[in-house]
Amino acid sequence: KAGVTQTPRYLIKTRGQQVTLSCSPISGHRSVSWYQQTPGQGLQFLFEYFSETQRNKGNFPGRFSGRQFSNSRSEMNVSTLELGDSALYLCASSLGQGGSEAFFGQGTRLTVV
Amino acid sequence: AQKVTQAQTEISVVEKEDVTLDCVYETRDTTYYLFWYKQPPSGELVFLIRRNSFDEQNEISGRYSWNFQKSTSSFNFTITASQVVDSAVYFCALSEIRSYNTDKLIFGTGTRLQVFP
Numbered sequence: 122k123a124g125v126t127q128t129p130r131y132l133i134k135t136r137g138q139q140v141t142l143s144c145s146p147i148s149g150h151r152s153v154s155w156y157q158q159t160p161g162q163g164l165q166f167l168f169e170y171f172s173e174t175q176r177n178k179g180n181f182p183g184r185f186s187g188r189q190f191s192n193s194r195s196e197m198n199v200s201t202l203e204l205g206d207s208a209l210y211l212c213a214s215s216l217g218q219g220g221s222e223a224f225f226g227q228g229t230r231l232t233v234v
Numbered sequence: 235a236q237k238v239t240q241a242q243t244e245i246s247v248v249e250k251e252d253v254t255l256d257c258v259y260e261t262r263d264t265t266y267y268l269f270w271y272k273q274p275p276s277g278e279l280v281f282l283i284r285r286n287s288f289d290e291q292n293e294i295s296g297r298y299s300w301n302f303q304k305s306t307s308s309f310n311f312t313i314t315a316s317q318v319v320d321s322a323v324y325f326c327a328l329s330e331i332r333s334y335n336t337d338k339l340i341f342g343t344g345t346r347l348q349v350f351p
Contacts, residue, residue: 219331220267225279
């Protein structure tokens with residue numbers, strides 16, 4: 122079956138702009154989680170969506186937001202981009218049953234200049 | 235507090251050597267899952283194993299084996315007869331599920347493994 126698809130793979134944005142990243146989970150998976158990976162902070166949890174509802178959120182400012190659609194696809198948005206937002210953003214797809222195996226997409230590499 | 239510690243930042247070995255990657259976790263929950271993921275240069279995190287807190291049996295999958303010890307809060311990963319293709323960053327992760335249903339993962343800082351021919 123198809124894996125987790127993230128688009129786009131690469132993005133270059135200017136400070137102050139906003140960006141939207143997309144994630145299509147594995148068919149049948151109802152949970153989508155987002156992670157930010159940077160050399161300095163490692164892998165940090167952003168938020169988790171389950172059945173179109175955000176059920177968990179990490180310690181990120183309100184500029185980071187997300188949503189999930191009825192088909193489980195998810196988008197995350199970052200507004201007023203800062204240089205420090207440059208990172209690899211990874212999406213994880215899982216059944217959402219608590220501790221489920223999570224399968225990751227290839228990520229979107231965002232560069233803010 | 236929930237935390238995963240991978241003290242080894244980088245390990246270099248020569249092909250065919252055995253190598254063990256250490257993982258120590260902290261949690262107040264009695265019900266949790268532990269994971270190992272591999273991240274090759276392409277960036278995608280590849281799932282390797284999931285183990286729940288009630289199952290302390292060691293597991294072996296080909297050249298990979300995992301040792302889970304609740305007494306020391308450790309979940310170590312051993313690669314036997316390493317190969318160049320094993321070169322990657324390996325992450326240990328924790329998922330706590332007692333408080334509420336979530337698939338949120340708490341990751342360690344990763345161990346970069348380099349296997350030289």
